[in-house]
Amino acid sequence: MPAVILAAFAGVPVAALAQSSVTLYGELDAGLSYVNNVGGHSQYQLTTGTVDGSYWGLQGSEDLGGGARAIFRLERGLSVATGEGLNDHPMYVGIGTDKLGTVTFGRQYDSIHDYFQTFTLTGNNGGTAFAHLLDNDNANNSFLASNSVKYTSATFGGFSFGGLYAFSNQAGAFADNRAYSVGANYSAGSLNAGAAYLHNNGRGNTTSGAYDSLALPGSAANSVFTANVQQQNTFGVGMSYELGEFTLGGAFSRAINSGVTDADTGDLMPSLALNNYEINGIYKLTPAIVLAGMYVYTNGGGAHWHEGALQVDYLLSKRTDVYLESIYQRASSGAPAVINTNDPSSGRNQLMFSTGIRHRF
Structure with missing residues (x-):
């Protein structure tokens, strides 16, 4: 009734108001963490986004008739700890139908997110700190595609597909x-499977293209450097199966980086291909307690990394939960150990304990 009264005063037809919607939503995630070795020292810190990045958003749709609708999504990330705004969430506008699918334009998640990420624990309950080494396959959305147009299909008998193209915006x-x-993606009952491919040319060469520069393990021990990459190809396949309250998942990804130069010095660096093998499980112990764990083996560039993680999540309500998690990573001799969101260890090992609270609105 209040909406109808407001519409009458504003001179807006009630029928038109009923055909459109706008929703304000978001999430705040903050807590405390301990890391045993960051550059040779223990670190205690107030964290933000250890599981999910904090953000606020607006999304809406307008019925255009004939089964068509206009949609938009506008999100902005933030640090609860510092108040800093972060450009790590999507914003787009588009049009679609239930039968033909949806086309959107803006800064968006790529197909790794849409069709592969959910089979990893970083793309599910685990979140940010559970990402593969330096999030080399972008399963944790470290980089969104700017200047992009994306198509997402409708679902046909459990099968769906899509693709994205992000422009360089460079003349010549x-x-x-x-x-x-x-x-x-294909879903049938308890079985869910998906695959994705991502290609980029000249990543980080410009500030107005698809992606920013990325971080890669350095050639010297205990180092990570920011890189521009002339050719990057990432493949990912995954599968999950539900067994009552337990979900078993597995994922494989391969990120191939060639034509690598140090973004700070311009020095030519060796090409690097990283393979990630993950097995994970999520168990709903009670309606309020969810347990999750994973093991990931990453190799490439003559080095390898083992990483294991456990998480306990307790739901205080439908919108608020608290969590406790532990992540341990061990690198081969001469390689940096670096859990996602942390700086490198001075040795082969790094251990992180974290606890926090999340609230969704």
Whole structure:
């Protein structure tokens, strides 16, 4: 009734108001963490986004008739600890139908997110700190595709697919820092499977293309450097199966980086291909307690990394929960140990304990 009264005063037809919607939503995640070795020292810190990045958002739709609708999504990340705004969430506008799918334009998640991420624990209950080494396969959405157009299909008998193209926006350099990705998903009862591919040219060469520069393990011990990459190809396949209250998942990804230069010095660096093998499980112990764990083996560049993680999540209500998690990573000799969100260890090992609270609105 209040909406109808407001519409009458504003001179807006009630029928038109009923055909449109706008929702304000978001999430805040903050807590405390301990890391045993960051550059040779123990670290205690107030954290933000250890599981999920904090953000607020607006999304809405308008019925255009004939089964078509206009949609938009506008999100902005933030640090609860410092109040800093972060450009790590999507914003787009588009049009779609239930039968033909949806086309959107803006800064968006690529197909790794849409069709592969959910089979990893970083893309599910585990969150940010559970990402593969330096989030090399982008399963934790470290980079969103700017200047992109994306198509997402409807679902046909459990099968869906989609693709994205992100423009370089450079005159005379159409392929410099552009990206494209494709993916597909199949769901049938307790079984869910998906695959995705992401390609980028000249990543980090420009500030107005698809992606920013990325971090890679350095050639010297205990180092990580910021890199521009002339060719990047990432593949990911995953599967999960529900067994009552337990979900078993597995994922494999391979990120191939060639034509690598140090973004700070311009020095040519060796090409690097990283493989990630993950097995994970999520168990709903009670309606309020969820247990999750994973093991990941990553290799490439003559080095390898083992990583294991456990998480306990307790739901205080439908919108608020508290969590406790532990992540341990061990690198091969001469390689940096670096759990996602942390700086490198001075040795082969790094251990992190974290606890926090999340609230969704």
